[in-house]
Amino acid sequence: MKEQFLDRMKRYLGDEYEAYEQTLQEGMYRGIRINPCKSDIEEIKALSLCEMTPSKICSDSFYIPEDVAHLGNHPAHLAGLFYMQEPSASSAVEVLDVQAGDWVLDLCAAPGGKSTQIGAKLHHTGFLVSNEIDAKRAVILMSNMERMGFGECMITNTRPEILCEEMMGCFDKVLVDAPCSGEGMFKKHSKAMDDWSEEHVCACATRQQLILDSAYEALKQDGIMVYSTCTYSMEENEETVYAFLEKHPDMELIDAGVNFGRVGFPYKNLDHTLVRRILPMDQGEGHFIAKMKKHGPQQSVKLKKLTNDGLPSFVNDFLSNQLNEALPYHIVLYDKVYLKNTPFIKLKKTRILRQGILAGEIIKNRIEPHQHFYTASLLQNRYQHIYDMSEDECHAFLEGNQLSVSGYKGFIALSWHHHPIGFGKGDGMVIKNKYPKGMRIR
């Protein structure tokens, strides 16, 4: 560990420094968070995946032993029943206190730990915009949102200032889980430690101010903003919040409203008792969370809603053949068919990777369904053609093999323990494998 970093930690922690130093010799906390849109605690426990210890931070989060292997390839994970997330990483969304019907912006969202948690809390109500500035990471975010089954959302890949200007004053809740110097992750990512320097900490703090200024624009009057990091430095935490509040006097730092973690470090006249810190001594990996309310006034842009496109008859036939109940909204964009429960919105400057559920792609005069159509939790009870695979069949399917199952013709949802995990196409004799090649297990 860099001496300069440890000296700073000594200054921050005083008498507790030794306890912190001790945690550096220990392993990382690991955990899983159950997806209530697809499963519940009883079901996951009954799978006996591993030892699961409840966390005090989030009722869906559990600590798991550090040495548990291969959970990522477990069918329950691939079907989106749970997300691998260390419990303290769920703290910021708990503070955000998402309510059904909220419009929520997750401005720095990849790989999607917090967006999938927000999606679960919204439970198909409201609207979630998950933005990631980095194109490659945005694709990972999209695949995690897809696996977990969310559709009442939009995945964007844009600079915060562009998105927040286009959606000015639209959101009840905004989460800024900011890029930071990652001091809380040094045990996990040694690269974060190699990159560490006081200059880097200050550069992160400058960037955080810019992101917060954009986030401010997107927040409604009376809306709630949560700012979080996974770093210890005061420059990126208390000092960032202080500078932001100085610049935006209509923002008020309010009580985080939770009883996990501990108060922040004292800084000027910031009420540090209102912010939360989770340190490794608190069964976490170094998180900071501040909750703020916007008193406004704040104008909101009026978003343009799209009307339903006329669908080609073969798409209508496909949808009525596959689903026993349709979703009310659909659009076709670049030959891709999307479905949604509420109207699609139109943005001009923001790069939208996906809005709604991607049902499939029109190729010549037919539709090739997409994996998202079969993982979307809103559709889970609507498939008219579904085959529940045995453990062996599911394993073979996830490896990319066809199923020797006769009697089915056409596209069919394939489930594990009655949870759709993908799809195939029957020819009466076998079901051909349509599990995306890049997702197959080897």
Ligand SMILES: C[S@@+](CC[C@H](N)C(=O)[O-])C[C@H]1O[C@@H](n2cnc3c(N)ncnc32)[C@H](O)[C@@H]1O
């Ligand atoms: C701490 S991570 C987010 C983790 C995510 N919220 C989760 O729970 O999975 C911060 C993200 O901010 C992104 N980022 C980097 N620079 C940014 C910028 N200038 N504006 C917005 N986001 C940025 C990074 O690519 C990274 O994905």
